[in-house]
Amino acid sequence: MPILLQPIGVIHTPFTDPTQTPIQASRSTALGHVEVFPEFVEGLQDIEDLSHLILLYVLHRQSAYALRVQPFLDDRLHGVFATRYPQRPNFIGLSIVHLLARHEHVLEFEGADMLDGTPLIDIKPYVPEFDVRADVRLGWYGTRSKL
Numbered sequence: 001m002p003i004l005l006q007p008i009g010v011i012h013t014p015f016t017d018p019t020q021t022p023i024q025a026s027r028s029t030a031l032g033h034v035e036v037f038p039e040f041v042e043g044l045q046d047i048e049d050l051s052h053l054i055l056l057y058v059l060h061r062q063s064a065y066a067l068r069v070q071p072f073l074d075d076r077l078h079g080v081f082a083t084r085y086p087q088r089p090n091f092i093g094l095s096i097v098h099l100l101a102r103h104e105h106v107l108e109f110e111g112a113d114m115l116d117g118t119p120l121i122d123i124k125p126y127v128p129e130f131d132v133r134a135d136v137r138l139g140w141y142g143t144r145s146k147l
């Protein structure tokens, strides 16, 4: 069953080359901004009171996926669903970013790890109570070959 998604906005960042783009938002101090399309702006009410947002987006410049990939942080192959590698079915990315300011339909943030022009499909609040877990098992991330 195909699923049709409608972008709610677009993400602007300094990055145009995937090889020069940070690999995770938590490792990035790059600034970016989200432009939310007019028909969705009412949904931004109260967002300026939040410090961190989860951005969900389409890795739109990927054209192929693999089920076994070599992620940026390792020299071994892993199943794509055990990684955050961008060449994945459905090309969905997520980043937790630091919201710096809201100007009407524009959200300025720190922590860009996506390419300029990336289509945004959802925004959710980052809530430690919901999103932070203790005692996690890290699998290959715990024995990875690169920092």
Ligand SMILES: C[S@@+](CC[C@H](N)C(=O)[O-])C[C@H]1O[C@@H](n2cnc3c(N)ncnc32)[C@H](O)[C@@H]1O
Residues within 6 Å of the ligand: 017, 018, 019, 021, 022, 023, 024, 025, 058, 059, 060, 061, 062, 072, 084, 085, 086, 092, 093, 094, 095, 113, 114, 115, 117, 118, 119
């Ligand atoms: C490892 S992925 C992680 C993305 C996201 N933080 C996640 O965990 O889903 C980050 C890499 O994806 C690539 N990338 C970012 N935005 C993209 C886009 N719009 N289309 C294709 N590739 C993209 C860049 O090479 C970037 O370094």
